[in-house]
Amino acid sequence: MIRERRKSEQGQALVEMALVLPLFFLLLFGVIEMGRVGYAYISISNAAREGGRVATIGGTDLEIKSSIENAAPSLDSASLTITIFPSESNRQSGQEVKVNVTYPVQLFIPIINNIIANPVVVSSSIVMRQE
Template sequence: MAGGAPRRSFGGSHGRLGLSLSPGTESRYFRDYYRCLVSHSAYLPLFTSDSPRGVASRFGVVIVRKALGVRTAASTRRKERGQALVELALVLPILLLILMAIIDMGRIYHGYLSVTTAAREGARQASLGRTDEEIRATAILSATPLKADHITVVISPDARLRYSGANIEVKVEYQMAIITPGMQAFFPNPYVVIGKAVMKRE
């Protein structure tokens, strides 16, 4: 084209992008466009009306906005993961306390069943006229796997009052340690489970 360097039009009289550039400007434009894609936040002003020669590209702005959208989405996902970790840190201790409380309640219930069985076996021996030592030994053995040194066996009435037809009561107590923090507000520590059984002397 006479009087100057030829100009290239993109997509029509005004171009699909609305641009009509000389070869030198075209080269500089696409060089800047590539730089913008590499670091869109630093070179975003290249696609505004403040750019050299007033070059503005709607297409370029759309690309940059999409790139910004990708970065925003990634940032949002990181924030969501961070929020999930914070929520887990808040909820996990509560869940652990609930789990420990369930374990303690299960231990207490198991201890109650054990001492009840022990009391019943001890009362059966008492009804047969066994001595207190034999009654206690049978009750403690029947309370397995409870610790023997935490078991107390109480027999009533006194041996000389256990005549034929008299009711004999055997009470077995077991001291159980509570492991859940804060449970002491609801249960004494150690917690004593008690089993009782009454049988007539034969």
């Protein structure tokens, strides 16, 4: 009787693994994708700060955009959206300059695409006073 019971439980571990494994992979790939989004946010935040620093010393809009693109070399510079307010011709000493950087992060994992909007848009802005 005991031998019959053991034979009937042989597939139990396989069934449990088949139920748990997809959830495990979903969690694993979700962590990987959120890590990518977090990395992009940190890169964008640092790039906006670099652009703000160039703006405070009286840099032109082209110099500000160039410093932002150089500060985030791992991101696609064609996808970066950079907004500088006020424009170069309207800036004066003592006035605040706002630099806003936006970047869309494309998600690669198909199941995560259905759960979270694709692309995930990360944005960072900084306000500094021009010298």
